[in-house]
Amino acid sequence: MALIQGRFLDNIGRVYGIYTGGFIAFIILMAILEQLGVGADTIGILFVAFTIAIYALIGWLSRTMEVDAYYVAGRQVPAVYNGMATAADWMSGASFVALAGGIYFGGYGYMAFIVGWTGGYVLVNSLMAPYLRKFGCYTVPDYIGTRYGGNLARFCAVVVLVVASFTYVTAQINATGTIAARALHIPFSVGVWFGLLGILLCSMLGGMRAVTWTQVAQYIVLIIAYLVPVIWMSNVQGFGIIPHFTYGEAASTLSQFEAEYGLNPPAEAIAGLSVLMTPHTGPVGEYAEWKFVTLALSMMAGTASLPHILMRYFTTPSVRSARRSVAWSLLFIFLLYFTAPALATLTKLQLLDPSLPTAIIGKSFEEVASLAWIQNWSSVGFLAITDQNGDGILQLNEFFMRPDIVVLATPEIAGLPYVISGLVAAGGMAAAMSTADGLLLAIANALSHDLYYKMIDPKADTSVRLIVARILLICIGALGALIASLQLTGILGAVAWAFCFACSGLFFPLTLGVWWKRANRQGAIAGMAIGFLSGSLYLYLVNDWDGAGAAYPIMAPWIGLDNLRFGIVGMAASLVSMVVVTLMTPAPDEEIQRMVEDTRVPVGPPILAAKH
Amino acid sequence: MSAESTDVRDRYWQKTRNLTILVLALWAFFALIIPTLVGTLNDVTFLGFPLGFYMIAQGSLIAFVVLIWFQNWRQDAIDDEFGFGEEE
Numbered sequence: 001m002a003l004i005q006g007r008f009l010d011n012i013g014r015v016y017g018i019y020t021g022g023f024i025a026f027i028i029l030m031a032i033l034e035q036l037g038v039g040a041d042t043i044g045i046l047f048v049a050f051t052i053a054i055y056a057l058i059g060w061l062s063r064t065m066e067v068d069a070y071y072v073a074g075r076q077v078p079a080v081y082n083g084m085a086t087a088a089d090w091m092s093g094a095s096f097v098a099l100a101g102g103i104y105f106g107g108y109g110y111m112a113f114i115v116g117w118t119g120g121y122v123l124v125n126s127l128m129a130p131y132l133r134k135f136g137c138y139t140v141p142d143y144i145g146t147r148y149g150g151n152l153a154r155f156c157a158v159v160v161l162v163v164a165s166f167t168y169v170t171a172q173i174n175a176t177g178t179i180a181a182r183a184l185h186i187p188f189s190v191g192v193w194f195g196l197l198g199i200l201l202c203s204m205l206g207g208m209r210a211v212t213w214t215q216v217a218q219y220i221v222l223i224i225a226y227l228v229p230v231i232w233m234s235n236v237q238g239f240g241i242i243p244h245f246t247y248g249e250a251a252s253t254l255s256q257f258e259a260e261y262g263l264n265p266p267a268e269a270i271a272g273l274s275v276l277m278t279p280h281t282g283p284v285g286e287y288a289e290w291k292f293v294t295l296a297l298s299m300m301a302g303t304a305s306l307p308h309i310l311m312r313y314f315t316t317p318s319v320r321s322a323r324r325s326v327a328w329s330l331l332f333i334f335l336l337y338f339t340a341p342a343l344a345t346l347t348k349l350q351l352l353d354p355s356l357p358t359a360i361i362g363k364s365f366e367e368v369a370s371l372a373w374i375q376n377w378s379s380v381g382f383l384a385i386t387d388q389n390g391d392g393i394l395q396l397n398e399f400f401m402r403p404d405i406v407v408l409a410t411p412e413i414a415g416l417p418y419v420i421s422g423l424v425a426a427g428g429m430a431a432a433m434s435t436a437d438g439l440l441l442a443i444a445n446a447l448s449h450d451l452y453y454k455m456i457d458p459k460a461d462t463s464v465r466l467i468v469a470r471i472l473l474i475c476i477g478a479l480g481a482l483i484a485s486l487q488l489t490g491i492l493g494a495v496a497w498a499f500c501f502a503c504s505g506l507f508f509p510l511t512l513g514v515w516w517k518r519a520n521r522q523g524a525i526a527g528m529a530i531g532f533l534s535g536s537l538y539l540y541l542v543n544d545w546d547g548a549g550a551a552y553p554i555m556a557p558w559i560g561l562d563n564l565r566f567g568i569v570g571m572a573a574s575l576v577s578m579v580v581v582t583l584m585t586p587a588p589d590e591e592i593q594r595m596v597e598d599t600r601v602p603v604g605p606p607i608l609a610a611k612h
Numbered sequence: 613m614s615a616e617s618t619d620v621r622d623r624y625w626q627k628t629r630n631l632t633i634l635v636l637a638l639w640a641f642f643a644l645i646i647p648t649l650v651g652t653l654n655d656v657t658f659l660g661f662p663l664g665f666y667m668i669a670q671g672s673l674i675a676f677v678v679l680i681w682f683q684n685w686r687q688d689a690i691d692d693e694f695g696f697g698e699e700e
Contacts, residue, residue, distance in 0.1 A: 108650060111668045118673045119643040125680050126632045126639075130687075244670070248660025251669075255662075281665035282654050289648040296643060320688065320697070327680045334677050341669035600625055603696045 012081060019054075020220050026050060027224075031419045040418040044183040047422035048429055051221055052198045055214045055433065062206035062213050067462050070207030070469065071138040071445060073315040077212055082321075083328025085212045086312045088219035090117075090333055092168075093175025093432030094495045096222060099337075101406030103344035107278040109292060113496075114337050116296035120303025121330040125323060128304055129313040131514040131599050133322035136606025137314065139442070140307040140506070141450040144528075146608060147513045147599075148521040149592065151455050156528040160505030161307045161446050163532075165439045166480065168306075168498035172436035173199070173477075174484040176429060183425045189485045195433070196481040203437045204470055207445075211437045212315060218430035219332065225427020226336050230343050233414040237350065237358070243342050250349045254280045257352040261361055261396040267388040272381075273400035280348065287560035294560070295496075298567035302499025305506040308435075308442035319602035347410050352396075358413055361396050368394050373412035377405060440480070444473040496564040497539070504535030504570020508578050516582075517596045523582025530577040535570020539563055624694045631690065635683045642672040642679075 008015065030043050068074050077085070095117070102110040137143040140161060145154030176195025181188045202214040230243060240246035263277045283289055303309065312329075316322045350358040360368045365387050368374060377383035384400040401409075408428075411420040448469035453460055460468070509527045512519040541554045543563040561568055587593075595607055646653075650664030658666050691697040 108665075108668070112647070115643055115647060115668055115672055118676050119639060122635065122639040122643075122676050122679055122683075126635050126683060245659065248658070248666070251661050251665055252657070281650075281662045283651050289650075292647045292650075293644050296647065300643065320691070323684050323687065327677075327684055330677055330680055334673055338670050338673050597621060600628070601621060601696055602691055 009076060009078070012078065016081075016216060016220065019217060020224075023051075023221060023224065027419065027423060030422060031417065034417055034419050040421070041185060043418060043422045044425055045185075047426040048180065048183040051426045051430060052201075052433075055198065055217060055430075056201040058214045058217055059202040059204070059206055059210040062210035064206050064209055065463065065466060067465065069209045070466055071314075071449065072311075073207075073209040073212045075315055076317055077315040077325075079316060079321040079325035080328050081216050082212070082312060082316050082325040083332055084219040085215035086309065086325065086329035087332035087336075088215040088222060088430070088434035089308060089312055089438035090329070090435070091222065091336055091431050092435035092495060093172055093179075093428060095336065095340075096226065096428050096431035097175065097407055098404040099407075100340045100343040100347070100410075101403035103341055104348055104406045105274050105276060105278065105403045107280045108283045109278070109288060109295075111341065112292045112295035113299060114340065115292075116299025117303065118330060118334060118337055119296065120300035121326055121333070123300055123304035124309065124313075125326040125330075127511050127515070128310060129326050130319045130323050130602065132310060132510075133313050133316060134319050134599050134602060134606060136608040138311075138608075139446050139449050140310055140510070141446050142454075142608070143513070144506075144509060144524065145450060145454065147592070147595065148509075148519075148524040148588075150521055153521055153525050153528070154450055154454065156525055156532075157506065157509070158446050158450050160501065160528060160532050162443055164306065164498045164501035164505070165308060165443045166476070167494050167501060169436055169439040169443070169476075169480045170483050171494040171498075172432045172439065173480045175432035176436065177481075177484060179425055179429045179432065183422075183429070192481050192485045195429075195436075196477050198429075199433050199436045199440065200474065200477055202433065203441050204473055207466075207469065208311075208315060208441060211441055212312075214437070215434045218434040221430040222427040222434075223332070223335055225423045225430070226339060229411045229416065229420050229424060230339055230346075232416055232420065233410060234346065236414055236416065237346070237356065239346055243346060244338060247342050247345050250345050251281055253353065254345065254348060257349075257361075261352070264397045266397045266400070268386075270384055270386075270400045273384055273402055275397045275400055276348075277397075280345065291560045291565070294565045294568050298503060298565050298571075299496070299499050301503035301507045301571060302567060305502040305510060306499065307446070307502075307506075308438040310510075311442060311445070312438070343410065344406065347406055347413065350413055351399075358415070361394055361399065363394055365392055365394055373409060376412065377401075377409060383409075436480075440473055440477050443476050444469055447472050447476075497566075500535060500539070500565070500567030500570065501532065503567040504574060505532035507571055508574045512578065514596065514599055517593050518582060518587050519578070520582050520585055520588045520592075522585040523578045523580075526581035527574045527578030531570045531574025534573035535566050538569045539566040542566070620694060624690065624696060627690050627693075628687065631683065631686050635679060638679055639676070642667075642675040646672055 030046065034043055064070055099113065132143055135143055137146065141154050141157035144157035173192055173195055177188055177192030180194045181191030203211045234240055234243035239250065258279055263279060265277055266275050278284065313322045313325060316325050350356055352361050353359055354362055368385060374383065382402045382405045385394055386398055388398050389395065408424060411424065448465060452468050453465050505528045509524045542557040598604060598607060646667050650668060653664030653667060654662035656663040688697065
């Protein structure tokens, strides 16, 4: 196996080059089949089935029985590839499917996600990744447990990790189920289990090693699937060859149309569907700027605390390559995130601008109702047009749409061939699967390594540890799929919560562990427990549990800090309690202080032995 | 650990810390200050975009990417200066 591994790493560029070429050839083949008259359903099935088969094959080839390979991919992933894997790990079904739609309907306020989910990497790079890599841990609680000492600190970190990641993974399994159900024409409840099967095929046999190499493959699919439709649409509609730098006019023009059509609430709302009521480019309403900044800050601190991201940087060969790989990660993520606003702007303009053939607002009802894409999406209840003022003309506040179909519907609005829709489905699947894999592995590894091996049975031998890890992986995946099949949460709400849980409990204990030598065990435990509990309590109080929207059942949020921003409250509580408790209790002993000093220097042996 | 090596480590850490503070200050500017000024900045046009919208859709993102590459370039230089650069 060592021989094959060596050869694979030497040829990695060629392997993924051939893979990318093969995928492009597959897209062309599908386009030819479409021209030959093969049905849209068959093409959708082929896209999803073919890509999942490839991921499963990579998962099988990367199987391992070594602890080091299972937990940290043998610590030999080159920086660029780790960057791609992190980008796939990072960009979830929500980023892929919901982000552009969110900007379409939410405008300025929603773009806090874009700033937050990219700016967070600056925190990862400057505060966390290189130091955690030097430490040489397998999991994030492994770091907390060793730096602060004691099983209680380790246990607190495990709890925060499990809650944050599990909230997130349910949303991802939900997304794989939705896409599988649509592409393969199976019921959602079956689609969820099918999605889980695909996810487990990638991770179970090879742990981190298998997940790493499938995530690289998934990144390639998802970025092609996101960029191709946008660039194609832009060329078809005459917005420029690369729209990213030329859609400024479009963004400026939108405010004209907003004024012309009026951003009014509908006469009669339709549950689950939205009409456009928010201006595209600027802040509006009470606390708009404050809400932007607090949401962005929660997402950024959450990025730097989410264990499935941090543990990706444990897989690089050195501290320097860990840093380099953060830089690559952000670059790869940036490619998608700076495309999303372009997509949202251009799609909106296509619907609003009467000089474009795709425009629907201001047209007569019969004309709009006869469009194929309107009929397709209305028939499944994701879109609606109703003549509420009875003038026979479609007004802006008479066009209802589910925000998360914007990305999926754009190729159809622009009249692109079906092969593009199939590609987008495969991309969404890749995005959701890769994130789900990273999260499931983070949870299962924390439970198997930190809870089982470090706390329950420290004498367990390697094969038992790895079998326990795999059994946990299956159980947690099944639990996630079960909850997803009950459809308890919307895709994006759960994602923002995961970030807030993570930053409430882990941000300060992780950061101060490196940057404040004086930080001690009692302080860290207080920081994790009080931060996490007060954040969760605040969420419980301000969240609109029955989904009615207007009234808050228990208390109104403080100064606009609603259920997406409870991380701000949690982090403040965490910081204060950690500092106060640390200063009230004795400084950590000499050995711990020396450990912190060693963590700060890139050279020298890792703090934890290579195999522990 | 000898007194000299402790001294080297202290100076190394001081430089690393200063670089980190600089990076975080720039980060705060693009991540936290700019978004609060979007309304005002939108009066200016940049490449055809309202400037405020441009910043949160692209400008700040580009700044983050550049910032990380800048930090790594400077940090590598600091590592090498103190002989803490690793063999690749």
